[in-house]
Amino acid sequence: MRRSRTRSAVAAVAAGLLAVSLASCGSNGGEQDGNAFTIGLLLPSQQITRYENSDRPMIEKRVKELCPGCTVDHANAGDDVASQQRQMHSMITRGVGALILDAVDAKALRSSVQAAHKAGIPVIAYDRLAEGPISGYASFNGGQVGRLQARALLDAMRAKGDGRQIVMMNGDPSSPNAAWFKKGAMSVLKDKVRIGKSYDVIEYRPDNAYANMQAAITALGPHRIGGVLAVNDTVASGAISALKSARIRPVPPVTGQDADLDAVQRIVSGDQYMTVYKPFKAEAHAVAAMAVALGRGHSLRSIAHTTVDNTTTENIPASLLTPVAVTVGSIRKTLVKDGVYTIGEICTPKLRPACDKAGLTR
Template structure:
């Protein structure tokens, strides 16, 4: 009787033990299913979570001293938050040391991804190294970070930006003396813009139709430095200049100020890019010929999506790679748009980039 009793107890114990194992497995499967559902976006409120917490993005910006970068900041923030993620934003206003310090601060806040608009394409590699040591992925925004193992790059086709500017000006001035006012030599985009411009100009230079009588970089992209460059170009050529291609609208503004001082504004075609409000107004006034519009809203929104995907370790589809001196960086490049007087309404205004009231200085009733 004693042995039989022991056997019964042993049988009951085994049954209970097996039942507990099955219950634990079911619980684990349920938990895995819930985590998988959230990571695949199946959750109903679209909150984006990463290992149980919201994705956190750091946005390190070169500057907020130009109109377009304020727009980038606001649009990127809105897009990230609409995805249920968080974003911390800092701007260094052209100070390399400050940008490094700010990036370190963002990394210390346990962000998942660092999005960077570099002031100095080379110096920013130090930021990437610090991010990697902390296990933080890096997305290079609009400007390429050189000689670093960045995870992703999103921008516009910046050589195409230069090509659009050169085509617009050469269609008006097929022969003559040209001035090129570049951007900051530390900015990789400035080199890409210039490369695109000279892709178009080189055949005309080679056959003698066009001569480049002045070619200079503009320190920190400032209108003041662009003004000084253009002033030097005018002095060197006794004001005998037929066309100017500027790296962006800020530098174009400096160029036009120098032309105004000599009574030449509106007489010499000037190209820029960024579609700044002041530039659009100059196009209407006739002192600037064209600008290149880079639709910032899709750039910011796509960057937000990509940053969140990077954080979650999801597969990302890119349309090209760009070599940054160290690696071929997976890249997403968007298309820019040429804007002249004739198509302002169909481009800038239609997209809501600037309102008609803003452009024409009219107040809404």
């Protein structure tokens, strides 16, 4: 994927969303004249908990704010390509006004995207850039995600005086973001650390990550792994379980992504070093605004401030937001400050001593 004409900033996105919101307020009467429609929301996975716990409710709420007469028709593919293809074609048949697609497999969904385009239904790629004639794209800068993970891992290893090799636990190769994350990470890691083993974790499943990590421990030895670059928190959980099962103490630094609650708790307890927080509210608001605008036949000029290319389409209007690295020392000023979690949600009775030590309960 190639990025061009970049002038994306959170402030600019916020301004664009406000403009769309104001425009929608002025068109409420028009909605009763046929400007209300259904938006299809196709999510890829239940393994990655953020989709159902965060993304879905925020998208649905924002669509209602921007278009009170609109409805959201939601489906989750459960990591099954065939299921997502059926779900998408069902929505096309029902004649939705716009589709938000977070593709299980970007290449496999190309024909479905083409079918929607042929039916006059705009498709907005969400979080992962699908192939085909995509009309808009809302996500985070995947290269920056990888760079944040790699820099944090190197910092943690240096702090421990540990310059040994690492294990890379990459994403599912069917996801276009997996290569984006890895490319960003490698731009930092190159020539700075030895990569002992590298795995693509199929479907981002924790049991697959567990098996991969077990294989790495067997191949490299339990005391020759200085860190683990895990692509997200689900993969991190499997890797950490394998390290603990091998009785490796202390657990070497492990990265993550998505700021899942259990990952934040692992960071507090010391089992996971960091995660990447992607302010999902801004991403959800951006894609909701795109869907409402395109469903009404409007331009994305006020929402998308850069363009991207997929393998079939150039200059796709895009909103690429900025991710944030989170370690134990920055949980309060990021996740708690933004209202993602409360101290009470993070600091269970079992974690209270660790929270006290981290300064979260003071």
